[in-house]
Amino acid sequence: xxxILVKIRDLHFSRGDRKIFDxxxxxxxxxxxxxxxxxxxxxxTTLLKLIGGQLTPDQGTIEVDGxxxxxxxxxxxxxxxxxxxxxxxxxxxxxxLSVFENVAYPLREHTKLSDAMIRHLVLLKLNxxxxxxxxxxxxxxxxxxxxxxxxxxxxxxxxxxxxxYDEPFTGQxxxxxxxxxxxxxxxxxxxxICSIVVSHDVPDxxxxxxxxxxxxxxxxxxxxxxxxxxxxxxxxxxxxxxGDADGPVPFHYPANPxxxxxxxxxx
Amino acid sequence: xxxxxxxxxxxxxxxxxxxxxRLGRASVFLLEVIASCADLVLKPTLLIKQLYSVGxxxxxxxxxxxxxxxxxxxxxxxxxxxxFGAEDSVGVMVALSLLRELGPVVTALLFAGRAGSAxxxxxxxxxxxxxLSGMEMMAVNPMRRIxxxxxxxxxxxxxxxxxxFSAVGVLGAYVVVVxxxxxxxxxxxxxxxxxxxxxxxxxxxxxxxxxxxxVASWIAVFEGYDCIxxxxxxxxATTRTVVHSSLAILFMDFILTALMFxx
Numbered sequence: 001x002x003x004i005l006v007k008i009r010d011l012h013f014s015r016g017d018r019k020i021f022d023x024x025x026x027x028x029x030x031x032x033x034x035x036x037x038x039x040x041x042x043x044x045t046t047l048l049k050l051i052g053g054q055l056t057p058d059q060g061t062i063e064v065d066g067x068x069x070x071x072x073x074x075x076x077x078x079x080x081x082x083x084x085x086x087x088x089x090x091x092x093x094x095x096x097l098s099v100f101e102n103v104a105y106p107l108r109e110h111t112k113l114s115d116a117m118i119r120h121l122v123l124l125k126l127n128x129x130x131x132x133x134x135x136x137x138x139x140x141x142x143x144x145x146x147x148x149x150x151x152x153x154x155x156x157x158x159x160x161x162x163x164x165y166d167e168p169f170t171g172q173x174x175x176x177x178x179x180x181x182x183x184x185x186x187x188x189x190x191x192x193i194c195s196i197v198v199s200h201d202v203p204d205x206x207x208x209x210x211x212x213x214x215x216x217x218x219x220x221x222x223x224x225x226x227x228x229x230x231x232x233x234x235x236x237x238x239x240x241x242x243g244d245a246d247g248p249v250p251f252h253y254p255a256n257p258x259x260x261x262x263x264x265x266x267x
Numbered sequence: 268x269x270x271x272x273x274x275x276x277x278x279x280x281x282x283x284x285x286x287x288x289r290l291g292r293a294s295v296f297l298l299e300v301i302a303s304c305a306d307l308v309l310k311p312t313l314l315i316k317q318l319y320s321v322g323x324x325x326x327x328x329x330x331x332x333x334x335x336x337x338x339x340x341x342x343x344x345x346x347x348x349x350x351f352g353a354e355d356s357v358g359v360m361v362a363l364s365l366l367r368e369l370g371p372v373v374t375a376l377l378f379a380g381r382a383g384s385a386x387x388x389x390x391x392x393x394x395x396x397x398x399l400s401g402m403e404m405m406a407v408n409p410m411r412r413i414x415x416x417x418x419x420x421x422x423x424x425x426x427x428x429x430x431x432f433s434a435v436g437v438l439g440a441y442v443v444v445v446x447x448x449x450x451x452x453x454x455x456x457x458x459x460x461x462x463x464x465x466x467x468x469x470x471x472x473x474x475x476x477x478x479x480x481x482v483a484s485w486i487a488v489f490e491g492y493d494c495i496x497x498x499x500x501x502x503x504a505t506t507r508t509v510v511h512s513s514l515a516i517l518f519m520d521f522i523l524t525a526l527m528f529x530x
Contacts, residue, residue: 052404074408081406092401095393106405154405 002066005030005162005194006051011060013043013050020046021057022218030161032210033188033195037202039240039249042215044198045089048164051196052086053077065161082110085155085163089170091147093139099126099150100135106157125153128190129183145176152183162194163187169201177201181208202241206230214240216249293489300488303408303415313416314423321382321417322424328381329374329428330435336369337361337436341443345450354450359458361440362433366463366472367528370433372520375479378425379512383487386417387508390491391501399492414492418484425480426473433472471527478519483512 006028013021020043028034036044049055051062053069062069067080093102103122107113113121126132129149139147148168155163165184169177185208188195199205206212206226214221214229214237222229222237229237239247255261307314340361348354390413393399399409437459444450463469487508494504 049400054400054403078406078408081404084404086401086404088397088401088404090397092397094398094401095396106407109405109407151401 003030004028005065006196007061007063008051009061009063011050011062012058013046013055014058015046019218021060023060024215024219025060026213026220026223028194028196029211030194031192033184033197033208034211034213035197035199035205035209036213036215037198037200037205037240038215038221040200043218044200044215045166047215048086048166048196048198051164052081052084082106082158083161085158085160087148087151087155087163087165087168089167091139091144091151093142093147093151093154095139097139098135099131099137099139099142102139102150103154103157106154110158121157122153125157126150128156128187129153130179143176145172145179148172148176148180149183152180152187156187156191159191160193162196165195165197165199167199167201168197169199169204177204184208202243206241216240289493292493293485296489296492297485299410300414300418300485303411304419306411307416307419313412314419317416317420318424321386321420322427325378325381325424325428326431328377329432332373332377333365333370333432333435334439336373336432337365337439338443340364340369340436341440345444345448354444355454356458357440357444357450358437358455359462362437362459362463363468365433365436366468368520368524370429370436371472371475371479372516374429374432374476375425375483375516376513378421378428378480379483379487379516380509382421382424383483383508383512384505386421386484386487387491387494387505388501390414390417390488391494391496391504394492394494395496395498395501414488418488421484421487422477422480425483426476429472429476429479467527471523474527475520475523478523479516482515482519486512486515 004027008024008026008028011021011024012019024047036047038044046055050057051064051069053072056070064080064084067076069077069080072080093099094105097105100122103125104118107118107121111118123132123135126135129152131146131149131153134142134146134150139150142150152163168180168184172180181204184195184197188208197205197209206229209226211223212226212229213223216236222232222234224232230241232238232241236248238244239249245251341357344357344360345354348356348360390399393409393413399413402409402412441452441455445452445455490504490508490511494500
C-alpha cells in the first residue's frame with residue numbers, strides 16, 4: 001500500500017473566466033494531518049470538493065487511494081466516499097433530524113446494523129466529541145461549535161480512511177476553537193488516519209499539522225513541516241504566517257498612480 | 268441607434284438560449300428524478316412523510332376553497348337559471364364544472380402556491396446550507412432521499428386533493444341551493460347522477476389533475492435544486508415556482524381540454 005493517499009497532478013480548474021488552479025500538483029500522505037493554507041478565495045474549499053468528486057477538473061488528475069476520482073462510475077465514487085469523511089464549514093447537519101439521528105444517518109444508509117448496535121456506535125461517536133448528552137437536541141438548538149462537533153461525529157461514523165475539514169476554526173470563540181483543535185489532533189492519532197485541514201487560521205493549524213502546503217494564485221507556494229515553514233526564507237510565506245498588511249501580497253489593489261487619479265479633472 | 272437595436276437582439280438571443288439550456292437541464296433532472304423514484308419502494312417511510320407535508324397539510328386550504336367555490340357557483344348559476352325555470356340543473360352544472368375544470372385547475376393553482384413554493388424553499392435552503400452537498404459526501408444521493416419522495420408525493424397528492432376539492436364543492440352547492448334556497452334535493456342530485464359520465468368527466472378530470480401535479484411538482488423540485496444558493500436566489504426561485512407552475516397549469520388545461528372535449 002502506497003504511503004500517499006491523495007495524489008494530485010497538474011490540476012487545472014476555472015470558474016467562468018477566473019482560474020482557480022493552474023497546474024497544481026501535491027501529495028497527501030496516508031497518515032497524519034496535512035494542512036492546506038492560503039488566503040481567502042484561493043480555492044481551498046474547491047480543492048476539497050475536487051478531491052471528493054463533487055467538482056470535475058478542467059485538466060489533470062486526482063487519485064485517492066489509487067483510484068482516479070473523476071473516472072469512477074457513480075456507484076464506485078459513492079463507495080469511495082463512504083471511506084471519506086468531510087466536515088463542512090457550516091456543519092451541514094440535516095435540520096429535520098436530531099443530533100442522534102444525524103450521526104446515525106450514514107450508518108442507517110450504508111450498513112444493516114441492528115438498532116441496538118447503531119445506538120451504541122452513535123453514542124460512542126458522540127462521546128468522542130463530548131456531546132453524548134446532546135443526543136436528543138435538534139440542530140437548531142446547537143451553537144456553531146457544537147454543530148461542527150456533531151458533524152465531526154457524523155464524519156467518523158463509518159470509520160473513514162480520511163477526513164477533510166473545511167475551515168473548521170472559522171467564526172469560533174477561543175474555547176470552541178481550542179476544543180476543535182484538540183479534537184482534530186486527538187481523533188487523528190486515535191484513528192490513525194489521514195486528516196486534511198483547509199484553513200487560513202495560521203497558529204492553530206500549524207500547531208497540529210504534520211505537513212503544510214501554502215497555496216496562492218492556483219499554485220503551491222511552499223510545502224514542508226510547520227517548523228521549516230516558520231523559518232522559511234520566502235517573503236510570501238513569512239507575510240502569510242505573520243499576517244503583515246503589506247508585502248508580496250500588496251495592501252493596494254492594482255490601480256493607477258494616486259496623483260493621476262486625483263488630478264484626472266485637470267487633464 | 269443600430270447599436271442599441273443590436274444590443275437588444277443580442278439580449279433576446281441570450282435570454283432565449285438561457286431558457287432552452289434551463290429547459291434542457293430541467294428535462295435531464297426529471298429523468299434522474301423518475302429513475303430515483305424506484306428507491307421509494309424500499310423506503311416507503313420517506314414517501315409517507317412527504318405525503319403528509321405535501322398532501323395532508325394542503326388539505327385545509329383545498330377544503331375551504333372548494334367549499335366556497337362550490338357555494339358561489341351554485342348561487343350564480345341558480346340566479347341565472349331560475350329565470351328560465353331551469354334551476355334543477357344547478358347540481359349538474361356545478362358538478363361538471365368542478366369535475367372537468369375548476370377542481371383540477373384551482374386545486375393545482377393552490378397546490379403550486381402552498382406546497383410547490385414550500386418544496387422549492389425547503390430544497391433550496393438545504394442546498395444553501397450545504398445539506399445536499401453533505402449528503403453527497405456521505406455517499407447518499409440527494410436525488411433519491413430528498414427530491415424523489417417530494418416529487419412523488421406531489422404527483423400522488425394532487426389527484427386526491429382535486430377529488431376532495433370537487434366533492435366538497437358539490438356539497439357546498441347542495442348546502443346553498445337545497446338548504447338555503449329551497450331547491451328540491453331529488454332534483455339537485457338526480458341530474459348529476461344521469462349526466463356525469465365516469466370516463467368523460469371524472470376520469471378526464473383525474474387525468475388533468477395528475478398532469479398538473481406532475482408539472483407543478485417537477486417545477487417546484489427543480490427550482491429548489493437549481494436555485495442560486497443565496498437568500499435572493501432562493502426568493503427568486505420560490506417566486507418562479509409559483510409563476511411558472513400557474514402559467515403551465517393554465518396552458519396545459521387549455522391543451523388537455525381541447526384534446527379531451529373536442530367533438
